[in-house]
Amino acid sequence: MREFLTHPRTLKLLSVVIVFSAWEIAGRVPISPAFPTFTDTMGALYVMLTDGSMLKAYPETLKPLVIGLLISGVFGVGSGVAMGLNRSVEWFCAPIFIVLQSAPLAALIPLLVMTYGIGLTAKVLVVCIMSMPVIVLNAFNAVRHTPVSLTEMGASFQGRSRDIIMKIIIPSASPLIFAGLRLGASAGFIGAILGELLITPTGIGDLITFSQSKADYPSMYAAIFSIILIAVLFLEMLERAEYSLFRPDKRVS
Amino acid sequence: MPLKMKQLLASASLAAGLVVLSAHAEAGMIRIGLGDVASVETLAFMVALERAKEQGLEYELTTFSKEELAIQAMISGQIDVGIGSPYSIIQKSNIPVRNFFQLSKLVFYPVVSNDYKTWQDLDGQPYTFHARGTGTEAIVDIIAEREGITLGDRSYVPGSENRIVAMIRGQVKASIVDLANKNLLLKQAGDRFHVLPGLKDAASDELLFADRNWVASHEDDVDLLVKSLLKTWREMVADPTIINKERERFGLLEDLPHELLEEVDSYYAEAVAAGVFDPEGGGEKAARSDLAFFSHAGQLEGSAETLKIEDFWELGPLEKARQSLGE
Numbered sequence: 306m307r308e309f310l311t312h313p314r315t316l317k318l319l320s321v322v323i324v325f326s327a328w329e330i331a332g333r334v335p336i337s338p339a340f341p342t343f344t345d346t347m348g349a350l351y352v353m354l355t356d357g358s359m360l361k362a363y364p365e366t367l368k369p370l371v372i373g374l375l376i377s378g379v380f381g382v383g384s385g386v387a388m389g390l391n392r393s394v395e396w397f398c399a400p401i402f403i404v405l406q407s408a409p410l411a412a413l414i415p416l417l418v419m420t421y422g423i424g425l426t427a428k429v430l431v432v433c434i435m436s437m438p439v440i441v442l443n444a445f446n447a448v449r450h451t452p453v454s455l456t457e458m459g460a461s462f463q464g465r466s467r468d469i470i471m472k473i474i475i476p477s478a479s480p481l482i483f484a485g486l487r488l489g490a491s492a493g494f495i496g497a498i499l500g501e502l503l504i505t506p507t508g509i510g511d512l513i514t515f516s517q518s519k520a521d522y523p524s525m526y527a528a529i530f531s532i533i534l535i536a537v538l539f540l541e542m543l544e545r546a547e548y549s550l551f552r553p554d555k556r557v558s
Numbered sequence: 559m560p561l562k563m564k565q566l567l568a569s570a571s572l573a574a575g576l577v578v579l580s581a582h583a584e585a586g587m588i589r590i591g592l593g594d595v596a597s598v599e600t601l602a603f604m605v606a607l608e609r610a611k612e613q614g615l616e617y618e619l620t621t622f623s624k625e626e627l628a629i630q631a632m633i634s635g636q637i638d639v640g641i642g643s644p645y646s647i648i649q650k651s652n653i654p655v656r657n658f659f660q661l662s663k664l665v666f667y668p669v670v671s672n673d674y675k676t677w678q679d680l681d682g683q684p685y686t687f688h689a690r691g692t693g694t695e696a697i698v699d700i701i702a703e704r705e706g707i708t709l710g711d712r713s714y715v716p717g718s719e720n721r722i723v724a725m726i727r728g729q730v731k732a733s734i735v736d737l738a739n740k741n742l743l744l745k746q747a748g749d750r751f752h753v754l755p756g757l758k759d760a761a762s763d764e765l766l767f768a769d770r771n772w773v774a775s776h777e778d779d780v781d782l783l784v785k786s787l788l789k790t791w792r793e794m795v796a797d798p799t800i801i802n803k804e805r806e807r808f809g810l811l812e813d814l815p816h817e818l819l820e821e822v823d824s825y826y827a828e829a830v831a832a833g834v835f836d837p838e839g840g841g842e843k844a845a846r847s848d849l850a851f852f853s854h855a856g857q858l859e860g861s862a863e864t865l866k867i868e869d870f871w872e873l874g875p876l877e878k879a880r881q882s883l884g885e
Contacts, residue, residue, distance in 0.1 A: 337633065337634045338633045338634070338653065339630050339633045339634060418720075422724065422727060423715055423720070423729065424729065505713065505714060505715050505716075506689065506690070506714050507713075507714075511690065511714070514689065514690075515689075515690045515691060517626045517630070518625075518626045518689060518690070518691060518692070519646050519647060519650055519691060520626075520629060520630075520633075520647040520650060520653070521651075
């Protein structure tokens with residue numbers, strides 16, 4: 306019994322139950338007439354799932370998200386590793402990503418719209434601007450902080466520089482690179498929704514704004530809840546894939 | 559007493575003082591939420607507010623980026639008077655919000671590229687609106703029904719100014735925009751775009767609304783406000799140049815660029831001629847045609863016959879203002 310009560314899964318479930326109960330109570334008080342209860346929100350979520358509006362919205366939202374994350378993942382890890390290995394590349398690229406990371410995205414959106422219009426390109430760019438700096442800077446730091454003793458060992462065993470990079474530096478950097486990818490993915494979700502709220506309302510962003518415009522707050526919260534849920538599940542999947550495919554040290558037998 | 563504790567106490571007492579001060583400042587102050595930035599188009603309303611202030615109305619204007627936020631702020635009790643078109647909200651939610659003055663009508667122009675000569679050419683073609691379920695979409699839906707056509711893909715780009723930019727860049731071929739942007743589009747790309755015949759009778763675009771309990775308990779403030787609005791609207795329809803004269807007198811929008819301010823007179827002359835402003839401030843007649851329009855467009859459930867005006871409008875303040883100013 307004691308084991309069951311202290312099991313991580315039980316504790317996770319308990320925290321979820323506490324949060325949703327608090328939501329239900331806050332909605333019943335109500336803290337604001339515009340704040341629906343948890344049960345109303347779930348009811349609205351069920352309606353949106355069964356009438357097909359949500360199933361139609363997700364492909365719209367996921368398109369810029371997936372394209373943006375793929376670009377950010379490939380280019381981000383690539384340029385991060387290159388920056389870590391080569392000082393000239395670092396001097397050239399680091400300022401760009403540091404500026405992008407600290408720039409307020411909402412203020413940049415009008416510029417993006419001016420330049421790239423209101424289509425898919427602008428939304429993909431918003432996802433990239435959100436997720437790429439985190440991925441790049443984490444990969445860069447991971448490579449730069451490879452223990453010197455390891456690379457020296459590789460050199461003393463007559464390893465070619467390609468071997469040292471592929472067999473020592475990258476594996477040693479991979480935990481931090483993956484952490485960057487996870488953070489980048491969650492930032493990408495924020496970017497995808499921001500793009501839909503601030504450029505043109507499509508997909509889930511449209512469900513949020515449309516529900517808000519007709520004061521249907523349960524549906525609005527249901528749309529927001531669904532995207533959070535998807536983001537959490539996606540990150541969970543990413544973590545599992547990382548542990549089972551790339552991290553023998555973390556593998557759960 | 560340790561230094562940290564002292565700082566904490568000092569800041570706590572300062573915060574408490576500020577709360578008392580702000581509460582004091584807000585007593586008798588009506589809080590108005592504008593769902594748009596202060597611009598040439600909202601100038602007439604700002605002039606009417608300043609005139610009401612001369613008569614003793616204390617007000618505070620907050621601008622929101624979106625109309626929906628004004629509604630949410632009203633539900634949460636952070637503003638008293640909002641501006642927008644809350645018909646479907648009034649029907650769908652149980653918030654006792656009522657309209658009490660019509661600021662402007664939905665005078666919008668269907669602008670299309672020269673590829674489309676008539677409405678018939680738009681059968682099955684994509685069309686771009688302001689936002690889902692808004693007046694711009696209702697107008698085009700009614701026209702499409704009249705012409706017996708079905709539109710193709712619908713996309714939404716909030717803001718007429720953004721839609722004409724997209725049109726000039728060739729990303730959008732058919733849309734519906736307001737008067738100022740229709741003129742701008744035809745000025746900049748009149749060789750590529752033209753205006754198709756629209757609707758004759760325009761419904762309300764911007765209405766003043768408030769919680770009906772608040773209206774009942776703030777009779778004097780509401781009277782001052784509505785009287786000032788009705789007087790300004792009547793004068794403006796008779797002589798549109800009054801708005802710019804009053805702007806100069808009150809020093810409104812002085813930080814706007816010179817070339818925008820030069821357009822104030824021509825904008826109001828044109829808007830008055832196009833029938834954007836009702837010199838009678840809407841009321842029963844406007845409410846009736848609004849109900850017909852929005853129910854026809856499917857944004858209100860039920861037919862114009864079954865919908866009751868008193869469920870959407872508070873007609874008292876406007877009646878009172880008409881009586882005191884003379885019909």
